[in-house]
Amino acid sequence: MISDKTENIIVKFLTNQATASELEALESWVEDAKNKELFKEYIKINYAVEYNMKEFDSQKLRMMLLDAFAGEKKEKKRNKVRKIISYSAAAAVVLGMLTTTYLYTTDFFDKPVEVPVVVNNTISVGTNKAVLTLEDGSDVTLEKNKIYKKNNVVSNGEELVYNNDGKTKSGLVYNYLTIPRGGQFQIKLADGTEVWLNSETKLKFPVAFAEGTPREVELIYGEAFFDVSPSTEHKGAKFKVLNKNQEVEVLGTEFNIKAYKDEDKIYTTLVEGKVSISNLTSKKYLSPNQQAIINHTNTDIMINTIDAYNEVLWTKGIFSFKGKTLKEIMTVMSRWYDVDVVFKNVKLEKEKFNGVLSKNDEIREILSIIKKTNFINDYEIKDRKITIK
Template structure:
């Protein structure tokens, strides 16, 4: 099994974001024959989407990889790194058939004909931005490369920081952080807990916690990843994340909650530690690599085993899609690129993919990659509306 650190480097390697030191670490790790096999299988199963949808030329793929990374390492190590690129390209090439599939609505589905793509405007990827709502109801726009500071909070343009320290009295002041479509932002709470907020999300949080008392925030809607400061550092004070559909209690751990307004389920994924998930109907315990799913219609809580790492890659600037259908993928894209996506045919929503994409990718390039599968006939971009044909 690949450890989380190496898995993270592999993902960054494949989307061209690995540093020279990370490449060196990966290079040394892969010298072991068993690790080499793990690497090849991992790439085949999880991360060939950007390659298997393109026309293949093995030499071209290898050369592109070499050119992209050669500048990041010392010349004296280039010969060893060449082997690493070869392993990656070979694994991708051998995984073409394995990594993309289609759930057919009928048995005689045929590849679509190529037609003209209509693109009327440029749609940029999302960026760091948020709206901070203060206790008095005033709003502050937080944007990339712009700083803000007032009282006990400061922003550097990509993170809002509540200055460390707890209150000694019972008075708690709450602020709100709202992430619009096409945005993302990080929040550091006064107790040291870190929160990553995804597009179209809203969190209610205290500027400072009361010393020794329950630490509590509310995810009003959207998606957030929490790295909670342990209770041992706060006189045993527990940490809770509330949502209108559930309550999550932790002592100190890493977990992700997805509770979008338009979705039928609320998902809580545990990366590390232990949490309880409860609502009016039930209470469940999660261990690492487990996910609770609350059905909002019947309130049932089910538990399933998953690869938690893939669920939180969005915090590292990566879209990870494993067995996701096109409807689910486009829901994610619509929030990040702030667009509307419609399907001309309902069956197109059921096309399924495995793979990884950078959040910095141009939306047109992503659509071109999807079109290469021949399971969609065409797409059209008009204003901020994308039609899948």
């Protein structure tokens, strides 16, 4: 029998609320063969019934759980907040697997399965790729499994690293990193700051930072997650991220900015530390799990309390859609899979969907999942255009 304490941890794990210490306790508990069976039965009774699942791969679930924990143990350098975010991501993947298993093994209301129309389907899953623009204006294509090295810059095809002491006395020299649709990339700046760049994103940054001045980069457009090197390691130099309607100033922290060209709002989410958000008329401060929203049409800065991990799961290879409309979801899909999406029935754009999916899934798999939830009637893929019906 599962104790009340363990049951509470399991529930918190499945709802992304468990702390790092609680998850470590759960890991140890699940390693016992008897407890593994109790864990399996608990999920079947409390979640499989809810989803009306016909199949349950307990071994796969256990391996996913243990693999997630093992992976976290290897990354000792990350702080407690980052661990909790990653554990939550692991929980989200498990729940996503449960839901996906249900969707693929159950036919809602015994309806006959209709095969969507797919013509010339050559849509690939997004991958690591970027274009580096050097100070002389020349472009370098960075791709997975492709090595690039020049002077103090090196790339393994997944990350771009600037290796130097992070200081310059001869004036700032800027490079640009552009991530196309269907791409993602990471960069380690000269000061040690790490940045994860999402699809359709462009970052301007100095090759080396000047002593005695704030460290500044510009997110020209797109989405980026910053793990900033502390100011204590740079003689107190603050770190600033500039973009069209705001300036974010930090001392050393983790935060996410989403500022796409085709969206009328800028979202800044704080994971750890403290940042200030300012524009032409006001300045506000964020605490962890707060999000600032600035609308291009006015100067107000609105602050909301949210689950920060949900906003940064994309850096872990996960799509997390919580209360998102189908239009918002399809916008994310179009960037990652480099496709155009249109709605034949515009009313469907406002339908809201909750789901946790892998960024490694084929686009057809994701569309099939959404279809089987009865949110959409059907879809059609023709060349690089998806029509939602």
